[in-house]
Amino acid sequence: MPEKIRLEKSAHALNDAVAQQNRNLFREAGIAVVNMISSPGSGKTSILEALAGSMGRSLLVITGDIQTQLDKERLERAGAQAIQIETRGSCHLTAHMIHEIVKQQSFTGVRLLVIENVGNLVCPSSYDLGEDEKLAVLSVAEGDEKPIKYPGLFVRAEAVVINKTDLLPYVKFDIERAIADIRKLNSNAEIFRVSCTTGEGMDALAAYLERPTSRGRP
Amino acid sequence: MHEYSVACEIAALVKQSAQGRPVQQITLAVGALSGIFTESLTMYLDLVLPDMGMNNVKIDIRDVPAAFTCACGEQYTARTMTSACPKCGEYARTISAGQDCMVESIEVEDA
Numbered sequence: 141m142p143e144k145i146r147l148e149k150s151a152h153a154l155n156d157a158v159a160q161q162n163r164n165l166f167r168e169a170g171i172a173v174v175n176m177i178s179s180p181g182s183g184k185t186s187i188l189e190a191l192a193g194s195m196g197r198s199l200l201v202i203t204g205d206i207q208t209q210l211d212k213e214r215l216e217r218a219g220a221q222a223i224q225i226e227t228r229g230s231c232h233l234t235a236h237m238i239h240e241i242v243k244q245q246s247f248t249g250v251r252l253l254v255i256e257n258v259g260n261l262v263c264p265s266s267y268d269l270g271e272d273e274k275l276a277v278l279s280v281a282e283g284d285e286k287p288i289k290y291p292g293l294f295v296r297a298e299a300v301v302i303n304k305t306d307l308l309p310y311v312k313f314d315i316e317r318a319i320a321d322i323r324k325l326n327s328n329a330e331i332f333r334v335s336c337t338t339g340e341g342m343d344a345l346a347a348y349l350e351r352p353t354s355r356g357r358p
Numbered sequence: 359m360h361e362y363s364v365a366c367e368i369a370a371l372v373k374q375s376a377q378g379r380p381v382q383q384i385t386l387a388v389g390a391l392s393g394i395f396t397e398s399l400t401m402y403l404d405l406v407l408p409d410m411g412m413n414n415v416k417i418d419i420r421d422v423p424a425a426f427t428c429a430c431g432e433q434y435t436a437r438t439m440t441s442a443c444p445k446c447g448e449y450a451r452t453i454s455a456g457q458d459c460m461v462e463s464i465e466v467e468d469a
Contacts, residue, residue, distance in 0.1 A: 141468060142382050142466060142467055143379075143466055143467075143468060144464075145465075146374055146467060147461045147462065147463055147464060148460060148461075148463075149460065149461050150377075150458055150460055150461075151364050151461060152367055152375070153367075153368050153371050153461075154366075154367060154370055155367060187433060232360070232363070248373065262393065263360035263363065266360070266393065271394070285459060288440055291391075291438070292391070292439075293458075295391075295439055295453065321440065323449065324440045325439055325449075327449055327450045327451075328453040344406075349387060356438065
């Protein structure tokens, strides 16, 4: 006779258990952790370079790409601490990948850890890494229908950045439509309009990311 | 495409839960908002399970509809995440079901 075992566990249960270990470790270290997710080329690294200008080495970035160390090199040149994960094909970061790094990482002097996920609007939003919050980035060059086409990320994000606003005069991007669609998906999300080129909105975003209110924050 | 990763995670969870006993059936509950295409998930499970020593496993998938609870108190089901509340027309709602992919149960042979 076969035996039926009731599991009632998420398909991501093994990932989520490691994510919780990461979260405990981050709380012990007293650092805030943000999981930054967007499509490729939306400007995640440029935003972090600008943030590094004010935060310096108190900003630690774990950056994920299919291959190359290019983002780590850019972030270090900008003054941040950076660790590169090359996923060798995987289209998202997992809690295990982050755990391998953070279990041996010193967080002395670090106030904010940003995990810059692999550029992809689909699966990264399904994988808890142990972060306090998810930050979605969308650039005006991508088109204003992206939130409604890729709702999974925008539903789960605590904050959304609309980047490259300096390009608005040159592209067909209805920013009010994009914001209205984000609001339909997520009425609580903080929304920031940012341009890394002109610096518009960067102070507000930096103040939000460095705010001392969230769970892991000192 | 990401169904491959999900299939690998499910296979690892099932293998761990079976504790060495042969697995005959896996019952999954896949939410309408989970972003998982069930045909694709089944295809990848058929590839991944034998690789992990689990052969001839029957996959049973139950579809879970999306359910919302509006700030006005109305509870409703809808096909997409961008569906307004049918009662008040607002979008101030929480998703109460349909986002998850759950492994509900497995059937294993007696030891």
